Amino acid sequence: AQTVTQSQPEMSVQEAETVTLSCTYDTSESDYYLFWYKQPPSRQMILVIRQEAYKQQNATENRFSVNFQKAAKSFSLKISDSQLGDAAMYFCAYRSVGVYNAGNMLTFGGGTRLMVKP
């Protein structure tokens, strides 16, 4: 079974600065998907960024980018020019590319609470 670990329960960043959230995972599979989801105080889970393991190029979405290190099984999220609205819980998630039902499920990390200081 796959596991996802987020070693930082809480992080804080000054507005306009850059912050990196860590995520590591354990798997024996060679192909899979990785995600970062954001959960603000409203509790609505929002997809931030998606990475396909077979792609070497790191995914980016505006101010959000990832550092995907497949050999190290590391998938960190970098938030540039942090804004007050970035304050939220951030969850890293893993998805297999496998048989139908088993391949669909997401395995989540424990989450990192990001605080943004004005």
Place this chain on the structure above:
Amino acid sequence: GAVVSQHPSRVICKSGTSVKIECRSLDFQATTMFWYRQFPKKSLMLMATSNEGSKATYEQGVEKDKFLINHASLTLSTLTVTSAHPEDSSFYICSASKRERADTQYFGPGTRLTVL
């Protein structure tokens, strides 16, 4: 877009009653829907996976007779908490994946259930 709604957003019920929570994909057909439970300050715990027209697949430790899941159409799944007890109080979140992009889940806003 990929919008998922849940209804109700909050529900309070008495112990022993049943509560139904609806999850709808508003602008896409959801081949698969998922139900999660989230405790305060914790991560999401997958309860079950459902595909349209077939029985749900429950995760280990989740009572299928207590948490009834129905996925009657490509846009609607329901979770019924039967004979609810205070320990069932939690935040329940559904998600759905599109046929054309099955690898990504889009989440609903969640339902806060409080059992008195």
